[in-house]
Amino acid sequence: MYTLTASTLLKVWECGVGESSITRTLSLLAAAVPEQAISDLARLPIGRRDALLLTLREQLFGSCLQTVIVCPECHDSLALVFDVDQIRVPVESEPGEEFVCEVGDYQVTFRLPTSEDLLIVRHETERDAAKQLLLRRCLLRALHRGESATELPSPFTERVIERMAQVDPQGDVEIAVTCAVCGYQWQALFDIASFVWCEIAVWAKRLLGEVHILASAYGWAEADILKMSAWRRQCYLDLVQG
Ligand SMILES: [Zn+2]
Numbered sequence: 001m002y003t004l005t006a007s008t009l010l011k012v013w014e015c016g017v018g019e020s021s022i023t024r025t026l027s028l029l030a031a032a033v034p035e036q037a038i039s040d041l042a043r044l045p046i047g048r049r050d051a052l053l054l055t056l057r058e059q060l061f062g063s064c065l066q067t068v069i070v071c072p073e074c075h076d077s078l079a080l081v082f083d084v085d086q087i088r089v090p091v092e093s094e095p096g097e098e099f100v101c102e103v104g105d106y107q108v109t110f111r112l113p114t115s116e117d118l119l120i121v122r123h124e125t126e127r128d129a130a131k132q133l134l135l136r137r138c139l140l141r142a143l144h145r146g147e148s149a150t151e152l153p154s155p156f157t158e159r160v161i162e163r164m165a166q167v168d169p170q171g172d173v174e175i176a177v178t179c180a181v182c183g184y185q186w187q188a189l190f191d192i193a194s195f196v197w198c199e200i201a202v203w204a205k206r207l208l209g210e211v212h213i214l215a216s217a218y219g220w221a222e223a224d225i226l227k228m229s230a231w232r233r234q235c236y237l238d239l240v241q242g
Pocket of ligand 1: 181183184
């Protein structure tokens with residue numbers, strides 16, 4: 001994975017503002033993994049995409065993840081601190097790989113959802129309709145007692161979706177949380193794509209603030225300030241701010 005410079009990461013952030021979460025995540029990965037075409041990255045199963053994002057996050061900001069979540073029981077805010085390795089799972093699925101599961105009298109062959117699928121499905125405003133569209137895209141074959149079936153009864157579609165999550169666990173990360181205030185325990189969903197993007201937005205705004213202070217004080221160009229290491233920038237900031 002390519003080490004992103006401050007200038008490149010800032011550009012990715014700027015271009016991603018106003019884009020969907022799926023598009024900006026793909027742009028971020030395309031910058032970090034330039035040997036892979038963005039169309040190939042879009043066809044990675046979500047778990048494989050998120051495994052790359054975890055590696056990128058570790059490279060950019062370290063392995064310790066910190067977030068704040070709200071307890072669904074007492075509504076208190078809780079600080080959650082964990083390591084990248086606690087949510088990293090071995091990813092064995094390959095792009096385009098087919099999986100077979102038995103549900104009732106049906107034998108269903110499916111592939112895992114990708115960013116490309118999510119980009120199409122996001123136009124569906126109804127949650128159920130989006131889920132059905134995603135399933136139709138990923139469902140390759142269905143046999144009912146050995147005969148080709150055109151439709152899968154709805155109770156079985158849920159089972160197929162559950163099976164998809166089981167074979168791609170990195171795409172559906174949950175963290176066991178216990179509320180320190182009321183003791184309530186639950187499994188919290190953790191979306192690495194939104195998390196990393198929020199961190200990049202905070203980093204970018206702080207960096208632009210630093211550029212503003214140094215450019216105002218010394219008259220240096222933005223490009224020259226961005227080329228400095230974070231440590232050197234901080235040394236100058238300390239001098240300017242006394
Ligand atoms: Zn609580």
